[in-house]
Amino acid sequence: MTAPTRPSTHTGKLLVALISRLHLYIGLFVGPFILIAALSGIAYLLSPPLEEWLYHDTLYGVNQGEPQPLAEQIAAAQRYLDSATLPSAVRPAPEPGSTTRLMYSEPSLGPSEHRAVFVDPISLEVTGDTTVYGTSGILPLRTAIDHFHRQLLMGNVGRLYSELAASWLWVAALGGVLLWIRQRRSLKALVSPHSTRRRHATLGLIISLGLLFFSATGLTWSQWAGAILRNFVMPGAGARQVPQRR
Template identity: 30%
Template sequence: MQIASPPAMPDDGTSVASRNYRILWRWHFYAGLFVMPFLMVLAITGAIYVFKPQIENLLYRDMLHVAASGQPRLAYGKLLGIVAGALPADAAPTSVSVSADPSRSTEAVFRLPSGDSTSVYLNPYSGQLLGTLSVEHRLMKQVRQIHRDLLLGRWGGWLMELAACWTLIMVGTGIALWWPRKRFSVRGKLLPRLGLRGRAVWRELHLVAGIWVSIGALFFILSGLPWSSFWGKNFQAVVTWAGASQPKVVAKAPPAQDMAAMEDMSSMKMQDLPLANVPWAVGATTVPQSHDMQQQALNIDQVVEIAARKGMATYQLALPGKSSGVFTASYAPGAGEFVRSDLDSQRTLHIDQYSGKIVKDLRFSDYNPVSKLVTLGVALHMGEYFGLANQLLCAAISLALLGMAVTGFVMWWLRRPQDSLGAPKRVAQPPPSIVRWKSYMALLGIIFPLMGVSMIAVWLGDTLFFRKRA
């Protein structure tokens, strides 16, 4: 995956291999030129975020942990009351962490009158306030948002998605440029020849490291795209619509007189709930409503008891925001204290806030094969599936990708002509055999529409503005 010049090839003429090579090199150059700054951001933020549990434990240890005690914990309702008394009068509770770990503090999230949310940490045994953290502005949340959208919202998300898609082109064309055309040699192809000097040694490191890291790069792209702003959102909607996640338990339909009160909740999705981590497979599913609004609403401690009887001990509990809302208990990988992900325990439980009935119960076993595969990919992508080894592997791939971007830039800088971009020479008469590569790229453009539009723009620019330089 190189941005600078490979070994010299003959100019256009009768050599089909030469023209194919130069066309691929040109696309590789443009892909690298666009991807390089975004790839550096993705690599750095990814390498940091994968160690989120350790970093947050280091930064906020006094808030996240307490001395384990044999005495009973205070009721969650009482803990929420303590927090409410310390916050502005209009602050409203939105979620609470429930943990079976005796050394874990209790986190209560409140929405403030300003619209922001704050996490308040308490000692579950004494009710002592341990500290507060902004939900939106805490360090690792910012790192994640930079990784996803550069803190630019939807447009930033689209840019990062484009960068990920163009990395597919960079990897594919890079492998094609690396592919041996004559006799295969381990030295120079799988192992670098470190006796080289100058730009040649940078090229060798880039070439060899690129082929080794290409598998990891492809995995990162394909496992990260389901979370992307455009393609990922639509892919998730299609998978959900196709019945990817079927509820194990569904309550009866509500009485007709309750329908009007539920209209304001009918379009709420799981990803709209005030939960730090929502399983991808259920993110686009509709949040059900409570059906028995004539009864007295349950308190939070009654709901925790119901969830415990259903086998849930550690989870985040989203509180109903409206009279027709439900309590939602959700366990997902990466929820703060989970360094190792137990996918089989992933679960979403919706509880009627009046009757306590289970409205919907979704488990990992209920997901279809696509959702299971994406869930596994996400856990591996975020370093959560097999503990520290998974984190170290992800960080190593991220840093290797950063090295690819740096070596590519150095090679380009060393060979760039004065007052010129230094793009490979354009091929005036592409050989018929290049059609196969055009088909591959067209297929990618169809699968990833944002990428397809950008490829058309690049092709038009290359055709209209650089034709005379061929």
């Protein structure tokens, strides 16, 4: 006669099976997001030197001479726009040879967007006219990469998918760690060190802390989940506007 299976053993097997299925399905769900987020994050880090090259004629002007007063630079932008409207924000030239960024609010632009007119502070020549984002006046290239990183260029649908993926990422990471711990204790898990399964487990264990950090920080900057987290930590903070920039 065989001994009856103990309830604790049966429950443990069901729990392991549940964790294994969640780890698999969540991995399939968040995998595309992780790939896109990683590639777009790298592109975002590389965007400043790319912008220096792409917008060089806009960002730089004459580097020899005496800079004109800021009022004269604003007047040059007003003549260019054929309007007496004052800019909503001004970023003076940060160094000799660079241009001043004058930002104007227009009803046709989206949230946090401004029309930026770039003026050479020495020659008072307008070197550029483009749409920028945020109070710092981020240029179109970095803005496009950032929107792709946060929304996958799909608006709220892409942002919702990103939040769901970040919300479940920590479950997949911790589930993988628990499965690795169980397999280490089992003789059946002693497979070849060169097997795909062993490599997956080893790599997953190494990057698990990074995935947890990625999930936590991503959620704090998210629109819906971030508001809940901020309201939990600081009651009433969830109603504040979600930061648009890092």
